[in-house]
Amino acid sequence: MQSKRIGLAAVLSAFLLLSPAAASAKTLIGSGSSVAQPYLQSLFAAYHRVRPGISFLYTADGGNAGVKDVQSGRSQFAVNTRPPLPSDAGTTYVKLWLDGLCIYVNSQNKLSNLSIGELAGIFTGVSTSWSQFPGSGLSTTIDAVGRDSTAGTFSFFTAAVLNGQTQGSNVNTQASDGLVANAIKHDPNSIGYAGLARAKDPGLKKVNVNGVACAPAFVKTLKYPLSRFVWMVFPTASPDLDVQKFTDWARTSVQAGEIITKVGAVPAFNKTAHKHKKHKKH
Amino acid sequence: MDDELLFEQRLHWWSDRRAELTLGAVVCAVLAGVVAMLVFVVVQGWPSFAHNGLAWFGSGGNVDQQIKDMFSAGASGSRDVYTFHAWPLIWSTLLIVGGAVTLSLVSSLFVAVFVVEFAPDWMKQTLHPVVRLLASVPSVIYGLIGVLVIVPFVGNHLITQAEKASVSHIISLSGYSLIAGVMILTVMISPLMIAIFADGLRSVPRHWLEASLALGINRWRTFWKVGVRAARPAIVAGTVLATARALGEAVMLAMVTGSVGFAPNPFDGAIFLFEPSRPLAATILQQVEGLSSAALKHTLFAIASVLLVSAMLLSLAGWAAKQPLKKYAAA
Amino acid sequence: MSAHAATGPTSLPARTGAVESSATWRLSDRVGLAICWLLGGLFCAIAAAIVIFMLVQGIKYVRPSLFVTSPTAGFSESQTGGFLDPLIGTVVVALLGTAIALPLGVTIAVWLSEYGRPFALARAAESVVEMLAGIPDIVLALFGLLIFSSPILGFFSRTSGHVVFGRSFFAAGAMLSLVALPLIVGSTREGLQAIPAHIREASLGVGKTRFATIRRILLPTARPSVITGTMLGLGRIIGDTAIIVVLLGATLTINQGGSTPVLGVLKGTGSTLTSFIYQNSPTGEIDQPTKAYAAAFVLLVMVLALNLCVDLVGRRKKDVTWSS
Numbered sequence: 050m051q052s053k054r055i056g057l058a059a060v061l062s063a064f065l066l067l068s069p070a071a072a073s074a075k076t077l078i079g080s081g082s083s084v085a086q087p088y089l090q091s092l093f094a095a096y097h098r099v100r101p102g103i104s105f106l107y108t109a110d111g112g113n114a115g116v117k118d119v120q121s122g123r124s125q126f127a128v129n130t131r132p133p134l135p136s137d138a139g140t141t142y143v144k145l146w147l148d149g150l151c152i153y154v155n156s157q158n159k160l161s162n163l164s165i166g167e168l169a170g171i172f173t174g175v176s177t178s179w180s181q182f183p184g185s186g187l188s189t190t191i192d193a194v195g196r197d198s199t200a201g202t203f204s205f206f207t208a209a210v211l212n213g214q215t216q217g218s219n220v221n222t223q224a225s226d227g228l229v230a231n232a233i234k235h236d237p238n239s240i241g242y243a244g245l246a247r248a249k250d251p252g253l254k255k256v257n258v259n260g261v262a263c264a265p266a267f268v269k270t271l272k273y274p275l276s277r278f279v280w281m282v283f284p285t286a287s288p289d290l291d292v293q294k295f296t297d298w299a300r301t302s303v304q305a306g307e308i309i310t311k312v313g314a315v316p317a318f319n320k321t322a323h324k325h326k327k328h329k330k331h
Numbered sequence: 332m333d334d335e336l337l338f339e340q341r342l343h344w345w346s347d348r349r350a351e352l353t354l355g356a357v358v359c360a361v362l363a364g365v366v367a368m369l370v371f372v373v374v375q376g377w378p379s380f381a382h383n384g385l386a387w388f389g390s391g392g393n394v395d396q397q398i399k400d401m402f403s404a405g406a407s408g409s410r411d412v413y414t415f416h417a418w419p420l421i422w423s424t425l426l427i428v429g430g431a432v433t434l435s436l437v438s439s440l441f442v443a444v445f446v447v448e449f450a451p452d453w454m455k456q457t458l459h460p461v462v463r464l465l466a467s468v469p470s471v472i473y474g475l476i477g478v479l480v481i482v483p484f485v486g487n488h489l490i491t492q493a494e495k496a497s498v499s500h501i502i503s504l505s506g507y508s509l510i511a512g513v514m515i516l517t518v519m520i521s522p523l524m525i526a527i528f529a530d531g532l533r534s535v536p537r538h539w540l541e542a543s544l545a546l547g548i549n550r551w552r553t554f555w556k557v558g559v560r561a562a563r564p565a566i567v568a569g570t571v572l573a574t575a576r577a578l579g580e581a582v583m584l585a586m587v588t589g590s591v592g593f594a595p596n597p598f599d600g601a602i603f604l605f606e607p608s609r610p611l612a613a614t615i616l617q618q619v620e621g622l623s624s625a626a627l628k629h630t631l632f633a634i635a636s637v638l639l640v641s642a643m644l645l646s647l648a649g650w651a652a653k654q655p656l657k658k659y660a661a662a
Numbered sequence: 663m664s665a666h667a668a669t670g671p672t673s674l675p676a677r678t679g680a681v682e683s684s685a686t687w688r689l690s691d692r693v694g695l696a697i698c699w700l701l702g703g704l705f706c707a708i709a710a711a712i713v714i715f716m717l718v719q720g721i722k723y724v725r726p727s728l729f730v731t732s733p734t735a736g737f738s739e740s741q742t743g744g745f746l747d748p749l750i751g752t753v754v755v756a757l758l759g760t761a762i763a764l765p766l767g768v769t770i771a772v773w774l775s776e777y778g779r780p781f782a783l784a785r786a787a788e789s790v791v792e793m794l795a796g797i798p799d800i801v802l803a804l805f806g807l808l809i810f811s812s813p814i815l816g817f818f819s820r821t822s823g824h825v826v827f828g829r830s831f832f833a834a835g836a837m838l839s840l841v842a843l844p845l846i847v848g849s850t851r852e853g854l855q856a857i858p859a860h861i862r863e864a865s866l867g868v869g870k871t872r873f874a875t876i877r878r879i880l881l882p883t884a885r886p887s888v889i890t891g892t893m894l895g896l897g898r899i900i901g902d903t904a905i906i907v908v909l910l911g912a913t914l915t916i917n918q919g920g921s922t923p924v925l926g927v928l929k930g931t932g933s934t935l936t937s938f939i940y941q942n943s944p945t946g947e948i949d950q951p952t953k954a955y956a957a958a959f960v961l962l963v964m965v966l967a968l969n970l971c972v973d974l975v976g977r978r979k980k981d982v983t984w985s986s
Contacts, residue, residue, distance in 0.1 A: 074921060078822045090735060106820060106827060106917065106931070110620035117405050121623040123811070125825050136405065177499035190495040192503050198399040199621065218393070219503050222590070224617065231949040236505070289823055350873035354773040358787050361766055365790050365840075368805050375808070438701050445702030447673065449695065454706070460969070461709050467965055469901030471936045472958045475943050476712065479951060518708065525705070533673065540674060550674075550682050551691045551698075579798020582903040586945045612800045612904075619804065619908050622811075635801045642796040 077292055080108040081115025081127035082201055083225035084148065084244035085279050089128065091308045092299055099298070103291055109225055112201020116140060116282050126292045127282040130201040130244075131208070141288065142280045143296055147315040149245045150202060150209075150275040151263035153230070153253040157237045160185040162257040165274060168210050171240060174217030179238065187238060194232045194241030197222040205277055206242055242275075246313040269315045278317070369639060376633030379626075382413035387633065390418035394592035398618060401626040412626045417634065419594035423608035426509060426595060427584065428577045431516035436570055439521050440559065443528035448554050462529065465522035474583035477515040482506035482587055490605050498602060507589030510604040515587055516580065520573040527572065531565020532558055564656045571649030575642050581612035590617055611638055720959025723952045733914040733938070735948075742950050745957050747915045748938035751831075752900060752964075754927060755910070755934055758835030759842055759899045764892055766839070767846030768881070774847070775854040776876055795844035799837075803908035806837040810909070819929055820919035829911035830919065831928045837905050842895025849894065853887020854880055886975050893975070897968045900961070903936040912937060935961045 086109045093105040110118075115127030116137050130150075133142040152168065154160055161184055163171075170176040172193055179187035195216055196203040207216060216222075223229045226243050233239045234252035245263065248255055255263050258274050267273040281296045283289070299305045306319025380387055397415050404412040446458050486506025495504045535558045543553040559566070589607025592614070597603050609617075611634050621627040684692050731744030770787065778784040810819055811828030819830035857880055865875040881888070911917075911931030919929035933941070935957050940946050942954035 076820050076822045076827075076919065078820070078825045078827050087735070104917075106822075106911070106913075108620070108911070113403070114620055114623070117402070117621075117623045120405055122825060123623050125822055136403065174500045178496060189492055190499045190503070192505065197395075198402055215396075218395075218501055218591075218593075219499055221503050221505070222395075225947060227947040227949075228945070231944060231947075234949075235944060347872045350871075350876075351773075351777050354769055354777060355783070357766065357769045358773045359783070361770060361843075362783075362787055362790050365794055368802075369793075371809075372801060372805055438705070441698045441701040442705045445698045445705075449698055450702060458706065458709075460973075461713070464966060464969055465709060465712070467897050467901070467969060469903065469936055469961060469965070471901075471903040471939050472716070472961065475939055475954055475958055476715070478943050478945055480715075518712075521705070522709075537673070544674070549684070549687050549691060551684070551687065551695050555694060575796045575798075579800060581798070581800040582907065582940060586940075586943060612798055615800050615804055616904060616907065619807065622807065628808075631804060635804050638798050638801055642798065643793060646792065646796050 074102050074104070075291060076104050076106055077126065077289065077295070078106045078124055079115070079126040079128065079292075080110050080118045080124045081282070082112040082130045082279065083109035083227060084112075084130050084202055084246070085128045085145075086226070087246040088146070088279075088309055088312045088314060091312060092305055095304055095308055096295055096298060099304075100294075103295070111196070111199030111203075111225070113204060114199040115201075119282055119284055122284075125283065125289050126296075129280045129282050130277060131205040132278070132280070134204075137282070139285055140282050141285045142282055143300070144278045144317060145281050145296070145300055146279050146309050146319075147268050147271075147276060147317045148279050149263045149265075149268040149273050149314075150205065150242050150277060151245055151248060152240065152242055152256040152258055152275075153233050153247065154185070154240045154256055155233055155237045156252055156254045158185050158187060158240075158254060160240075160256055162260055164259055165210055168258065169212065169214070172206075172211060172216055172220055173214055174219040177219065189238045192236050192239040193217070193220040194229050194236075194239050195220040195222055196226075196229065196242075197224060199224070200226075202226070202242065202244070206275075209275055209277075244314075248313060265310070265313070265315045279314070372632055372639060373636045376629060376636040378629040379413055379415060379633035382410060383415055387415060387417055388421060389416050390594065391416040394419045398592070398621075398627065398630070401630060402618075402621045402624050404626055405624050413629070415630050415633075417611070417637075419592050420609060420611050420614050420634070421637075422594045423509075423588070424578070424610040424612075426608070427512045427516060427588065427610050428574065430509075430513040431520060431577055432570065432574050434513070434517045435521045435524055435573060438517075439524035439528055439569070440566070442521070443525045443532055444554060444559065446525065447529050447532045448550075448558075459529075462522050462526050466526050468522075470519060470580060470583040473515055473519045474586040477511060477583065477587040481511045481514055482508075485511050485605065494602050494605065498599075498606075502591060502593055502607060504602070504605050505589065505607070507587060507607050508605040509588065509595050509608060512584050512588040512608075512610075515583065516577055519580070519583065520577050523576065524569045524573045527565055527569030528562065531562035531569070534565075535561045564653050567649055567652045567656070571645055575645050578638060578641055578645070579612055580610075581616040584610050585613035585616050588613065716955075716959060716962055719955040720962070723956040724959050725956075728953075728956055733933075733953075735914065739950055739952050742948060742953060745935065745938055745953065745960070748933045748935045748957065749960070750916060751910070751932040751934040752936075752961075754831055754932075755834055755838060755906070756896055756899050758831060758928065759838035760892060760896055762836060762839035763842040763846055763895055764888075767843050767891065767895075768850055768888060770843075771847045771850035771854060772876055772881070775851050776872065776880070791844050791847050794840060795848075797840075798904075799841055799902055800904045800908075802837045802840055803905040806833050806905065806909050810836075817929075820931075827911065827919075827931075829909050829931055831910065831930065831932065834906055834909040835928075837909060838899045838902060841902060841905070842892075842899050845895040845898060846888070846891040849887050849891025850884060853884035853890075856887075857883055886978060889975050890972050893968050893972045897965055897972075900934075900964060900968075901936065903940055906934050906937045907940060910934065910937060912941065914941075935964075 089107055097104055112129035112131060115124060116129055118124035119127045119140055152163060160182060171191055172195060177191055179185045179189055179191055223232055229241045229243045230247040230250055230253060233241050247253060261267050261273045263273055268276045283292050300318045301320060303320050303322045306316035309316045401412050483506055485508055490504050498504060539557055540553055543557045588609060590609050591607045593606060593608050595603050595606040595608050615631055615634055618631055684695055728744035730746055732746050734743040736742045774784055774787060807828060809815060810833040811826050813826055816826040818832035820827045862875055865879050910933060912933060913931045914933060916927060916932035917930045918926035920926040939954045939957045942948050942950045
């Protein structure tokens with residue numbers, strides 16, 4: 050009786066604990082930009098269909114946090130939205146695609162254009178009332194929404210708009226791109242910066258910067274002042290081969306290019322499917 | 332026949348001595364595990380305390396900026412990066428927890444007296460399970476109600492444009508404020524306190540109350556002076572439990588207090604109630620992704636050890652407060 | 663003979679209609695009574711408001727399709743799917759936490775109440791369990807994150823190369839068991855201590871060993887207390903958010919770590935109803951309040967059901983009498 054029970058237990062544990070022979074299944078662990086997350090989710094799903102053995106685990110904790118994770122060995126790859134800095138020692142940056150950092154206001158706000166200087170004034174606490182911007186049609190206090198220092202977007206914004214000044218304490222910092230979009234949606238007096246993928250949200254309205262609209266056409270030619278690359282980051286010493294294969298696929302394949310375009314950004318190096326489209330480039 | 336033999340064998344194998352040792356070993360293992368965890372947390376937090384000394388609890392500099400610097404330093408970085416003055420976070424915790432516990436204590440006492448004594452019978456029957464249900468509702472649901480109901484109410488109806496404009500250079504006032512946090516925390520810990528107070532009041536010996544009534548003392552005084560006095564151990568226990576719960580509340584407060592490391596200034600007048608802040612537990616929750624930076628990791632564990640020590644001091648204080656009340660223990 | 667109201671032996675006798683009028687009282691007493699009624703009424707109003715609000719919002723937004731669809735990423739309500747995975751996640755995490763906490767808790771309670779020597783160890787165990795009850799769950803979550811991210815415990819979560827993800831159902835379940843442990847220990851101890859000594863003496867008198875007494879007589883008798891403690895612990899596990907948010911890896915759907923049936927899920931990441939509500943609230947990423955309300959309603963129903971079970975089991979416990 051007892052030996053039967055032991056036998057049953059052994060079979061059950063073998064069933065539960067031993068993985069089947071198809072052990073080529075691999076998980077790639079990454080972290081980083083929340084701006085890139087909508088794109089990455091679709092890219093991961095598509096790549097899984099191309100190579101069923103590879104699955105991804107991605108934590109969107111912010112571009113800078115992702116790079117720190119790669120440096121400390123907590124992630125195999127990271128995605129960041131600012132160019133490399135000296136503090137990123139030990140990592141290799143590879144360009145993936147082009148994204149535009151759009152300035153969004155609530156859809157009730159009639160503002161249509163801001164200069165970089167005016168934007169800097171808002172986000173350093175110098176301009177605090179919408180009455181200073183007659184185009185908005187509001188006279189309430191400005192609620193500025195931004196990111197915190199874990200975000201690559203934050204570093205990019207500080208460098209490109211604030212010219213190195215610190216973001217004011219009046220800015221309501223949010224932990225991710227999606228949270229910035231949500232905050233703007235709920236507050237008619239708000240203004241904030243988020244990626245191109247959020248442009249599809251009906252509660253948000255894009256504002257032109259220096260007269261140029263935040264649209265894929267202008268980002269592609271880098272006419273839009275806040276255009277930036279999205280980068281793939283992995284450790285310089287012994288990077289994972291599958292990560293590099295995925296990077297190449299995402300940068301250059303046709304399928305990845307279509308996904309990137311569909312979600313909203315601009316493929317930079319991807320081949321296109323139809324030959325005649327190449328002649329339309331300027 | 333096999334079964335009988337096996338039964339005898341089993342009987343001898345599980346002798347009392349062996350059983351006691353095995354059970355004792357399991358208890359020791361769990362004990363050792365928990366103590367190891369406490370020691371680990373304090374040891375991991377020690378570098379932050381060692382670098383800052385008592386100034387860790389003081390104020391100085393922008394606490395958000397200090398966290399940013401720690402995060403940017405990454406795995407390496409000079410010792411300077413460990414500078415951390417947690418006063419805004421501590422002050423926020425004291426305000427929110429202190430305010431909620433005080434409000435809750437006073438109102439829960441009256442409500443408990445109401446529920447046990449002065450309510451009509453039909454109300455007593457319904458309130459008893461309702462209080463128990465509310466005490467076991469998860470805190471995230473209170474957070475949801477807070478974010479969807481209280482925060483917009485405070486933001487749209489209580490904060491005026493003038494108030495917002497007057498502090499707009501420093502912080503932005505929205506519904507995510509001190510008062511929203513205190514209100515929701517009060518509503519959250521009140522059912523717990525009411526349940527414990529009511530249990531304590533119900534276990535007051537009936538003949539004490541009847542004797543007081545027989546002496547001609549009116550119902551209110553009887554209940555207040557005799558009943559509540561006798562139930563003081565339960566009141567202390569309920570307060571300690573509720574304070575411990577409020578202290579450790581991270582998720583709900585992260586949702587409603589706005590996440591700025593700002594120390595609300597009582598001298599700001601009415602605006603003081605609407606200022607955003609961030610208590611200690613919510614800070615840990617929101618910075619938990621920065622563990623790859625050594626300085627931030629040590630700082631987060633330092634905050635965790637402050638919470639741990641506070642919880643331990645609380646239960647010690649509760650035990651100490653109950654000692655002189657021992658003579659009121661119900662017969 | 664006046665009838666006694668069914669409010670227990672320690673409350674004042676039932677009113678026969680002649681209530682002591684407060685007209686003759688001092689002003690301070692009347693003010694006290696008025697405040698009592700005011701606050702009591704306010705509490706009833708707030709409690710009713712909360713319950714009715716959650717009920718109405720839940721009924722408005724709960725649909726059967728939500729229970730069987732997985733959550734998906736999307737912008738609008740119709741695109742974001744249901745909460746099947748968070749529901750499964752809640753069940754998995756509750757089962758795992760209870761599976762770890764129950765044996766440990768009963769063992770500790772049995773040892774404390776039946777053996778308990780040396781005394782120093784017993785007192786230390788009591789204090790530590792009580793301390794565990796007061797530890798904030800965010801501290802447990804932080805500690806759990808650090809130890810489960812170390813390579814030694816890499817088996818319990820997904821790994822890739824030398825990177826340990828550290829967040830999985832195992833990690834969350836282990837820390838949640840610590841949250842439920844004090845409740846199980848307390849309740850089981852109460853149940854064991856309520857059994858009179860002569861039962862144990864009678865059992866020893868007929869020749870059973872102490873351990874056999876515990877196993878065959880005491881524990882089965884204390885079963886209602888064990889069940890009550892387990893349900894209380896279960897309630898606390900289901901309602902916990904901080905440990906889930908930190909240790910479960912916030913993936914919308916259950917992401918298996920490996921293809922073995924049970925172990926894969928346990929090593930993988932996912933979400934529970936509480937983290938789903940957190941993500942769907944306006945301060946969360948997804949910001950779909952309708953889904954949050956629906957999930958909150960389901961969670962409340964689960965908590966209510968657990969409370970009812972505790973009540974039922976408690977009522978049955980009172981029926982047990984000891985003849986002496």
